[in-house]
Amino acid sequence: MVSFHPDAKFLTDFAAGNLPLSEAICVAAHLEFCSKCRSHVQQLSDLGAQLMARLEPQLAAADSDDRQAFEQLMQRIDAADTDTAVTSAATTISAGAARGSSANPLGLPRVVQKLAAGGLQDLKWAQFGKSLRIAPIRIGEKTRETAIYDIRAGGRMPEHEHRGEEITVLLKGSFSDADGKYVKGDFVVRHAGERHQPTATLDTDCICLVSLEQPVKPSSFWYRLLEPFVNYRLSGLSN
Amino acid sequence: MDNKDDMETAVSVHPGRSATPDPWAENVRRVAETRDRAAFQELYKHFTPMIRAFLLKSMGAGANRSEAEEITQEVLIKVWNKAASFNSSKASVNTWIFTIARNTRIDFIRRNERNDRKIDIEDIWHEPDSPEPLVDLQQRRAEQVIKQAIATLPDEQLQVLYKAFMEGKSHNEVAEELSLPLGTVKSRIRLALNKMQILIDR
Numbered sequence: 001m002v003s004f005h006p007d008a009k010f011l012t013d014f015a016a017g018n019l020p021l022s023e024a025i026c027v028a029a030h031l032e033f034c035s036k037c038r039s040h041v042q043q044l045s046d047l048g049a050q051l052m053a054r055l056e057p058q059l060a061a062a063d064s065d066d067r068q069a070f071e072q073l074m075q076r077i078d079a080a081d082t083d084t085a086v087t088s089a090a091t092t093i094s095a096g097a098a099r100g101s102s103a104n105p106l107g108l109p110r111v112v113q114k115l116a117a118g119g120l121q122d123l124k125w126a127q128f129g130k131s132l133r134i135a136p137i138r139i140g141e142k143t144r145e146t147a148i149y150d151i152r153a154g155g156r157m158p159e160h161e162h163r164g165e166e167i168t169v170l171l172k173g174s175f176s177d178a179d180g181k182y183v184k185g186d187f188v189v190r191h192a193g194e195r196h197q198p199t200a201t202l203d204t205d206c207i208c209l210v211s212l213e214q215p216v217k218p219s220s221f222w223y224r225l226l227e228p229f230v231n232y233r234l235s236g237l238s239n
Numbered sequence: 240m241d242n243k244d245d246m247e248t249a250v251s252v253h254p255g256r257s258a259t260p261d262p263w264a265e266n267v268r269r270v271a272e273t274r275d276r277a278a279f280q281e282l283y284k285h286f287t288p289m290i291r292a293f294l295l296k297s298m299g300a301g302a303n304r305s306e307a308e309e310i311t312q313e314v315l316i317k318v319w320n321k322a323a324s325f326n327s328s329k330a331s332v333n334t335w336i337f338t339i340a341r342n343t344r345i346d347f348i349r350r351n352e353r354n355d356r357k358i359d360i361e362d363i364w365h366e367p368d369s370p371e372p373l374v375d376l377q378q379r380r381a382e383q384v385i386k387q388a389i390a391t392l393p394d395e396q397l398q399v400l401y402k403a404f405m406e407g408k409s410h411n412e413v414a415e416e417l418s419l420p421l422g423t424v425k426s427r428i429r430l431a432l433n434k435m436q437i438l439i440d441r
Contacts, residue, residue: 008429008439009410017297017341017364018409021349028363039378042330043437046382048404049337050389055405057288058295060308070283073312074276077319114362139358 002034002185010187011037015044022144022211026167026187029109029209033185106172112209115139116148120207123148131155131200142214149208151175151200159197164213166190173206175199263332264325271322279319282332290314290340297344297407310347314340331382338364344407381436388435396431399424 006027013019014027031038060069115137116123123135131152139146151157167189174183177196182188200206266282269275294307317339325335346360402413414421
């Protein structure tokens with residue numbers, strides 16, 4: 001049972017189309033596990049539609065004839081091949097079928113499948129200690145890093161403090177920390193300054209989608225992404 | 240014409256649609272099934288000025304009028320092409336067209352950004368795949384509640400919703416523009432959503 005959800009700010013910014021890509025990917029992944037939030041997003045889209053309907057309608061430039069504009073649009077549509085609708089409907093159906101089939105054995109959300117095209121194993125993983133590996137995913141966003149974390153069953157992540165907001169969406173398995181236990185589909189937000197030490201449960205590996213807000217600081221991509229872990233390992237060595 | 244009803248039964252198996260009749264659903268169905276140009280022209284006449292108004296506002300200063308016009312045309316082409324995927328039990332035509340316009344706008348904004356991953360906007364902002372009849376029925380009732388409640392919102396609440404949904408501004412941007420603390424923007428939106436019975440409990 002999913003029990004951690006995006007708040008009203010995330011869902012509103014998402015439905016209004018204003019959420020930056022990395023965060024939007026996390027919300028989209030959560031939505032596939034959570035009918036309640038899907039229904040909220042749908043309501044928020046209804047709200048957007050009602051607001052749109054209340055705008056003062058804008059007519060085309062004064063000199064253009066409505067009927068003529070419509071004919072021009074139909075010419076574009078005809079030129080682009082009227083079979084498109086049939087094709088796209090068929091594609092939608094087959095894509096839907098593929099999602100439910102063995103093509104996606106982990107039941108990954110559509111957006112994660114797309115990000116990890118070819119499967120999770122084909123991502124570029126970096127191993128940290130025995131229990132944790134991280135695959136950064138470049139989506140061209142400057143202020144956040146997006147990554148997939150894989151924590152081995154029973155593995156303990158180093159205790160770390162967040163320098164920026166971190167969103168974690170559980171895709172498989174479960175983990176716990178001092179504040180609670182998190183299961184598949186949960187959307188967990190940690191704010192800057194919060195410390196925690198997540199531990200994967202014993203029976204299965206834990207796979208998470210993570211969006212990490214970056215401190216404004218010029219340093220290399222890898223260093224910034226892995227900094228909390230690198231620090232931990234160094235301090236671990238010195239103990 | 241006779242097989243229309245069969246098609247409808249196959250697509251929509253619960254009585255939700257009859258509870259909240261949507262005057263435009265029939266037009267979309269005719270476009271989907273018979274590529275009915277007259278039906279599409281009616282949709283065009285009704286929705287184009289609305290879509291254009293939305294895009295002129297939401298595409299921001301980065302877009303000029305001719306870009307907004309081009310995106311408006313793109314939205315209409317998608318309405319024609321995607322008509323078969325419209326599900327009248329899930330959303331009204333109004334909501335469906337808003338989501339297409341919203342996605343096309345996001346796509347426009349991101350079009351010039353470099354992106355290693357082949358990720359489409361519709362991989363993120365997409366329609367749910369599986370039908371959920373019970374939820375859908377509630378959904379259509381909820382839409383009526385929203386429509387009625389929106390008319391009763393105080394101006395300060397309507398203003399923040401308007402900026403978020405129609406001007407494409409995030410909570411942070413709205414707060415900055417109105418010189419309000421982020422918490423105030425959040426609570427105004429929260430109060431408005433509660434009135435519309437969009438009860439997000441976190």
